[in-house]
Amino acid sequence: MHSSDVYASSPAMHGNALTALACGRAQTGPSGQRIAEALRLLSSTVDVQRRLVRAGDTVYQTGQRFSHLYILNSGIFKLLSLSSDGREQVAGLKFRGDWMGFAGIAKGHYVCDAVAMDTGEVWAVRYDTLLAACARQPELMMLLHEAMSAEIVRERETMLSVCTLPADARVADFISYWADSLASRGLRTDQITLCMTRAEIGNYLGLTLETVSRALSKLVRERLISFEQKGRRDISIPDMGLLRSYAQRGQTAAGHTLQ
Amino acid sequence: MHSSDVYASSPAMHGNALTALACGRAQTGPSGQRIAEALRLLSSTVDVQRRLVRAGDTVYQTGQRFSHLYILNSGIFKLLSLSSDGREQVAGLKFRGDWMGFAGIAKGHYVCDAVAMDTGEVWAVRYDTLLAACARQPELMMLLHEAMSAEIVRERETMLSVCTLPADARVADFISYWADSLASRGLRTDQITLCMTRAEIGNYLGLTLETVSRALSKLVRERLISFEQKGRRDISIPDMGLLRSYAQRGQTAAGHTLQ
DNA sequence: CGATAGATTGAGTAGGGTCAAAGTTTGTGG
DNA sequence: CCACAAACTTTGACCCTACTCAATCTATCG
Structure with missing residues (x-):
């Protein structure tokens, strides 16, 4: 199987479109089973560092040098945006299967605080390691892209709700x-x-x-x-x-x- | 040079953090020179399909099957979100060097209309081709991730502005x-x-x-x-x-x- | 030159913010 | 186990910001 075959039908292959239409709303992440698969793929492909958290624990903070992405295995997190002039906002909510820290990629440092609102478990993945793994494992790369894409979709829905x-x-x-x-x-x-x-x-x-x-x-x-x-x-x-x-x-x- | 060396310092290497801090606001994309570099890298690595547009032209529409990502070479675009119940919103503005269509990755179809507000040129890149190229070219993958990350950052800033x-x-x-x-x-x-x-x-x-x-x-x-x-x-x-x-x-x- | 799309400005109104007072839970220490 | 404190929630009264409706004004284009 040549590698280009793997990419050919990526979006359709995962059937997100159908799922999303069926429930009439975008999903923050893939459906239950898909999440389990995704987590399995991730943990079997790259080295993840598991960490248990309790309500109030912070996984990363605004300004810290970006190095890891975090994947939520259980629990619920909030992301806190902090603007330079002191305004603060809950910028997002994260559930099992969601990734955290994407915004850090472009800036080189985290731009939110990620705070647990519940007991749970997060997996930390070094971003450089992840990139290397993505180059070898197309499925992993697609997984990552879908997660980033889903975050963009969700943020737009929030905007729409807030503005209209x-x-x-x-x-x-x-x-x-x-x-x-x-x-x-x-x-x-x-x-x-x-x-x-x-x-x-x-x-x-x-x-x-x-x-x-x-x-x-x-x-x-x-x-x-x-x-x-x-x-x-x-x-x-x-x-x-x-x-x-x-x-x-x-x-x-x-x-x-x-x- | 082993490939893992390439990834090692990815975020810092591009110096986005410094740039962003200096101007006190996140950037939708990299600075002028970086954009030119990015466009050069892109066009030299993958097959881009150039298209001239005039004000009012639509590059893709909500519901169309996702297949391409679009990179803006010149001009200004708006993204229009359309909710199922008819609410409509300008969900984003795009300038030279910005990418369009990211939200389609997770959903399998575009979730916005992309409309030119000016004459300009967009480059279309098949997503499957791009993925394959990313696997071979780490720089390209980093470019893509940074662009998606930048979109997430920007959307959060908009939310903060709108909400506070x-x-x-x-x-x-x-x-x-x-x-x-x-x-x-x-x-x-x-x-x-x-x-x-x-x-x-x-x-x-x-x-x-x-x-x-x-x-x-x-x-x-x-x-x-x-x-x-x-x-x-x-x-x-x-x-x-x-x-x-x-x-x-x-x-x-x-x-x-x-x- | 009229026609049309867009912009400005005013007047009145209402949705949501602010301030304030109670009421409820949860947690802690005696 | 109870009492008290701290944090959170609810509700009311009032007010202000931004929305609605409407009239007028300005550009652009055929």
């Missing part, structure tokens, strides 16, 4: 996104735990914590979500479809029936 | 970004031509066209920019530093002296 949706819909969209992220990793989505404070969610969505709180209360009132007893971080989603359509159409859908 | 800045500062930040993009390609920045309507700028920044217009008027009043006679698309920037600090600090800086 009113507050309530933005929060609904956020919850849908979180649930989809879990779903594409084979986890339950009827009941999810947001391991973020209202302030963090607001920061991520360009809203204040009060507005997030009000939006959540409104979603509860409209029966699109409900809180579990004891603690307001466990959310039940009776009908993902309803929630998602609310997010997409702004409050128009509910607006003309209830308000 | 008031309207006037956001517009100021946008103009600074445009000027920086030109500067890093060796072009004049004291006088620039925004080839976008107020509606497009507003859409990109999550504002209405009226708000953009008012913000521009305000910037003129505060002498941070001025319009050229005949046409309100040619903008003079007497002092980039002032404009940039206005963008970063919101209107606080001007607020306590003028208002």
